[in-house]
Amino acid sequence: MGKNELAALFSSNPDRYYKVSLFDKMGFARRKCGKCEKFFWTLDSKRQFCPDHENYSFIGKPPTNKHLDYVNAWKETDKFFRANDHTIVTRYPVVCRWREDLYFTIASIVDFQRVVGNQIVFELPANPLVVPQMCLRFNDIENVGLSGRHYTGFCMIGQTCNADAEGGYWKDRCIDLDYGMLTKGLGIKPEEITFVEDVWMGAGAFGYSLEYFVRGLELGNAVFTEFEGNENDYRVMPNKIIDMGAGLERFSWITMGTPTSYDCCFGPVVDKLRDITGTDSSNDLLAKYFEAVSSKLDRTTSVRDLRSLIAKEIKIDEEKLARLVAPHEAIYTVADHVRTLLFAISDGALPSNVGGGYNLRVILRRALSILERLGWKNVRVEDIADMHIDYLKQMYPELEEHRQDVRTILQLEAGRYASSRERMNSVATSLKTSKKGELSVDDLIRLYESDGITPDFLVEQGVIPSVPQTFYTKLAELHTSLVAGQAAKPIRGLEGLPPTKLLYYEDETMREFHAKVLKVIEGKYVVLDQTAFYPRGGGQEPDTGEIGDAKVVEVTKQADIVIHKIEGRITEGQNVHATVNARRRDLITKHHTATHVLNSASRNTLGSWVWQNSAFKEESYGRLDITHHSALAKEEVQKIEHAANRVIRENHPVVVKTYDRGDAEQEFTFRIYQGGVVPTSNVRIVNIKGWDIEACGGTHVKSTGEIGLVKIVKSERIQDGVVRLEFVAGEAAVNYMQKLDGQLATIAQALGSSREKVIESFNKSMEEAEAAKKKVRTMLRVVTGPIAKDISERAKKLASGIHMYSTYDEELEEDYHIAVGEKAIELDKHLIYLALVSKGEGIRVIVFAGEAARKKVKAGVIAKQVSAKLGGSGGGDDRFGQGGGRSKDRIKEALLLAEEAAK
Ligand SMILES: [Zn+2]
Numbered sequence: 001m002g003k004n005e006l007a008a009l010f011s012s013n014p015d016r017y018y019k020v021s022l023f024d025k026m027g028f029a030r031r032k033c034g035k036c037e038k039f040f041w042t043l044d045s046k047r048q049f050c051p052d053h054e055n056y057s058f059i060g061k062p063p064t065n066k067h068l069d070y071v072n073a074w075k076e077t078d079k080f081f082r083a084n085d086h087t088i089v090t091r092y093p094v095v096c097r098w099r100e101d102l103y104f105t106i107a108s109i110v111d112f113q114r115v116v117g118n119q120i121v122f123e124l125p126a127n128p129l130v131v132p133q134m135c136l137r138f139n140d141i142e143n144v145g146l147s148g149r150h151y152t153g154f155c156m157i158g159q160t161c162n163a164d165a166e167g168g169y170w171k172d173r174c175i176d177l178d179y180g181m182l183t184k185g186l187g188i189k190p191e192e193i194t195f196v197e198d199v200w201m202g203a204g205a206f207g208y209s210l211e212y213f214v215r216g217l218e219l220g221n222a223v224f225t226e227f228e229g230n231e232n233d234y235r236v237m238p239n240k241i242i243d244m245g246a247g248l249e250r251f252s253w254i255t256m257g258t259p260t261s262y263d264c265c266f267g268p269v270v271d272k273l274r275d276i277t278g279t280d281s282s283n284d285l286l287a288k289y290f291e292a293v294s295s296k297l298d299r300t301t302s303v304r305d306l307r308s309l310i311a312k313e314i315k316i317d318e319e320k321l322a323r324l325v326a327p328h329e330a331i332y333t334v335a336d337h338v339r340t341l342l343f344a345i346s347d348g349a350l351p352s353n354v355g356g357g358y359n360l361r362v363i364l365r366r367a368l369s370i371l372e373r374l375g376w377k378n379v380r381v382e383d384i385a386d387m388h389i390d391y392l393k394q395m396y397p398e399l400e401e402h403r404q405d406v407r408t409i410l411q412l413e414a415g416r417y418a419s420s421r422e423r424m425n426s427v428a429t430s431l432k433t434s435k436k437g438e439l440s441v442d443d444l445i446r447l448y449e450s451d452g453i454t455p456d457f458l459v460e461q462g463v464i465p466s467v468p469q470t471f472y473t474k475l476a477e478l479h480t481s482l483v484a485g486q487a488a489k490p491i492r493g494l495e496g497l498p499p500t501k502l503l504y505y506e507d508e509t510m511r512e513f514h515a516k517v518l519k520v521i522e523g524k525y526v527v528l529d530q531t532a533f534y535p536r537g538g539g540q541e542p543d544t545g546e547i548g549d550a551k552v553v554e555v556t557k558q559a560d561i562v563i564h565k566i567e568g569r570i571t572e573g574q575n576v577h578a579t580v581n582a583r584r585r586d587l588i589t590k591h592h593t594a595t596h597v598l599n600s601a602s603r604n605t606l607g608s609w610v611w612q613n614s615a616f617k618e619e620s621y622g623r624l625d626i627t628h629h630s631a632l633a634k635e636e637v638q639k640i641e642h643a644a645n646r647v648i649r650e651n652h653p654v655v656v657k658t659y660d661r662g663d664a665e666q667e668f669t670f671r672i673y674q675g676g677v678v679p680t681s682n683v684r685i686v687n688i689k690g691w692d693i694e695a696c697g698g699t700h701v702k703s704t705g706e707i708g709l710v711k712i713v714k715s716e717r718i719q720d721g722v723v724r725l726e727f728v729a730g731e732a733a734v735n736y737m738q739k740l741d742g743q744l745a746t747i748a749q750a751l752g753s754s755r756e757k758v759i760e761s762f763n764k765s766m767e768e769a770e771a772a773k774k775k776v777r778t779m780l781r782v783v784t785g786p787i788a789k790d791i792s793e794r795a796k797k798l799a800s801g802i803h804m805y806s807t808y809d810e811e812l813e814e815d816y817h818i819a820v821g822e823k824a825i826e827l828d829k830h831l832i833y834l835a836l837v838s839k840g841e842g843i844r845v846i847v848f849a850g851e852a853a854r855k856k857v858k859a860g861v862i863a864k865q866v867s868a869k870l871g872g873s874g875g876g877d878d879r880f881g882q883g884g885g886r887s888k889d890r891i892k893e894a895l896l897l898a899e900e901a902a903k
């Protein structure tokens with residue numbers, strides 16, 4: 001059943017699905033749209049069409065006397081729903097840490113969706129509730145700032161209710177409330193409101209919905225998710241969900257009636273930016289233009305097409321109009337992009353070239369290049385973020401806490417952009433001469449991906465006339481599809497087995513146990529009734545040991561069942577005695593607990609954007625990948641190490657406790673999901689008292705002192721936005737230090753020195769080596785004169801007048817040939833000097849051409865041809881060329897080729 005069939009099904013029985021008590025009470029009549037045949041409910045007896053076909057008619061004349069800016073529109077909403085027994089829930093992060101399939105929170109309902117097994121379940125922290133949820137979407141970037149109503153970040157007011165739980169209600173009360181919000185809260189007259197019938201389909205669930213419109217503007221959509229299942233087999237859900245989502249930006253706009261919604265939703269930011277940039281907004285045409293765009297833009301036309309239409313309508317030259325509106329569009333766009341970045345960075349995301357960070361860098365670079373294009377050097381993105389915080393903190397006080405972090409990240413990224421400008425300029429210049437006007441959207445995407453060049457920048461440089469409509473959307477699409485989880489190949493034959501009793505959780509110190517063999521599959525996969533063997537998972541390597549006489553080589557968990565892969569013989573039904581390799585487990589446990597300690601040490605040292613990206617722990621070392629914007633300085637690594645070892649010395653207790661997931665999220669925030677999402681309704685919380693709290697299923701020491709010591713052995717920026725720390729803990733750390741100490745002793749001995757004086761001795765040896773090199777260079781200078789003279793005499797005198805000297809050398813280095821060749825063409829202006837020098841696996845090509853010789857043949861050309869012959873590449877200028885190749889069997893041919901070219 002598609003959406004249309006479903007709509008037909010629901011619309012065929014409006015009394016059952018769509019008619020709510022309000023419609024009867026107030027006398028709303030049901031009509032069929034004369035254009036699209038959708039059904040809608042209205043008090044207006046003249047209305048023939050649904051609001052989809054209607055231009056906005058509230059601009060300049062809002063349908064209410066209440067005029068609410070953004071924050072006040074929220075305060076009004078908050079007040080109304082609070083008075084009607086709703087809990088107002090603090091917004092969730094815009095970075096969606098609780099869903100593996102989403103980078104960002106894209107709708108208010110996402111806050112309450114959790115994946116358990118393969119199913120999405122709803123978990124509401126209160127019932128009913130309202131949340132002012134900031135949502136990020138990057139699928140309409142082109143229209144942002146231009147259309148009057150598109151945003152990359154917007155607030156969705158979520159009114160959510162579990163109909164069948166305590167405090168729950170269903171559609172009658174929902175629509176009563178939404179109607180009340182519009183009429184009492186916003187002061188809109190009842191006859192202005194139209195409800196349109198629609199349907200909603202999700203994975204495994206569906207329902208019907210009522211969208212509500214005022215003067216052509218959709219304000220909200222109340223979805224009633226009543227059924228689960230599919231077209232042929234569905235039933236009423238035991239916990240029916242109301243998901244009403246309304247745009248706060250629209251609530252404000254409908255009451256203000258400003259030409260664009262940006263004018264009322266960014267508080268004082270737009271006016272401040274106009275002041276700073278000296279942008280004049282007094283021209284009447286501006287309001288006229290934006291009003292026309294806002295009200296006429298439908299889903300099919302582009303803003304640009306619309307602009308030429310409007311230009312004709314208001315009788316102004318199209319280019320002149322574009323010039324007039326450009327600075328205003330720029331202000332709207334930049335204000336939007338910076339607001340989105342503010343929320344994302346506050347919630348721990350970093351602009352980068354991968355994952356969700358990609359979209360953040362795209363919009364940041366877009367904002368920066370817009371500022372640059374308009375020559376607004378005195379406008380800084382971090383200052384715009386400050387303006388947003390000053391305004392929004394009334395509604396979102398948590399933004400204040402991250403003011404400094406946001407500034408740090410924005411400044412750093414702006415600096416990176418500026419420093420890449422030089423390279424961008426040279427690329428733009430070469431594009432301008434070679435490919436002007438021939439760049440496709442794909443070309444532009446390649447340019448952005450490889451050189452960070454935004455199309456806005458190319459417009460500014462005059463390489464392309466305008467940014468293609470689809471560029472940003474296409475770019476965002478490329479980076480929104482997520483990698484599907486790579487499931488290990490499942491082992492078959494586990495049906496009917498009970499869940500394994502997990503002794504490694506009941507008693508983490510257990511290293512020996514008795515168990516019954518429930519099943520042996522293919523002679524090597526063993527399932528016991530209970531086990532102390534920790535299976536591979538969460539980046540922790542599995543235990544090894546023995547079951548009976550058999551060796552355990554791998555342990556995995558499939559759903560509730562632990563599977564031991566063995567080498568040896570075990571029979572079903574047998575009672576066995578098993579031993580876990582204690583030393584291995586202890587070391588893994590220490591490395592594992594050390595990742596928790598290091599993760600918080602990194603965040604406290606570097607900044608709040610540090611999250612665990614992934615981790616790996618085995619017997620001999622551990623690895624922690626953290627999100628951070630730059631490679632670490634030596635001092636930073638040392639600081640992290642010091643903080644971690646202090647926590648170890650202070651011997652903090654490590655307490656493990658299982659919580660209801662919702663409770664844990666509320667009590668400890670989403671920080672608990674350092675190791676990723678937990679797909680169960682209970683979470684195991686590992687609390688290193690006073691230091692670190694995470695949800696984790698691994699094995700841990702009882703107190704940090706047991707780790708003994710942690711030493712970071714390596715830090716490396718492994719990808720944009722991710723730094724890897726490799727470390728050793730406990731005994732492994734002591735072994736590591738001893739090994740280093742031993743190496744140092746060996747070096748000292750070789751230098752004839754002691755460990756204490758090894759650096760001094762090393763420096764002395766280096767100086768000696770440098771002095772020897774210098775001597776060789778001096779000698780070379782002395783002898784090049786006579787050698788060059790000899791070469792000139794020995795060179796082949798060709799008919800062309802060129803003196804050709806070529807050689808293949810397996811002994812002397814290229815320094816020698818450069819010195820000699822240079823001198824030789826000075827002495828003999830007709831000389832071409834070609835040397836092929838053996839170097840490792842390959843051949844270096846060096847060519848010099850004297851002043852007279854180069855009139856006939858260029859050094860660079862010979863270098864190119866000869867290198868090509870040798871299977872490589874080369875080039876250069878008239879006087880000097882170089883290159884190389886690897887085909888040593890073609891040396892003779894290469895030399896002949898050069899002579900041929902000089903003939
Ligand atoms: Zn219609």
Ligand SMILES: [Zn+2]
Pocket residue numbers: 592593596686696697698699700
């Ligand atoms: Zn852990």
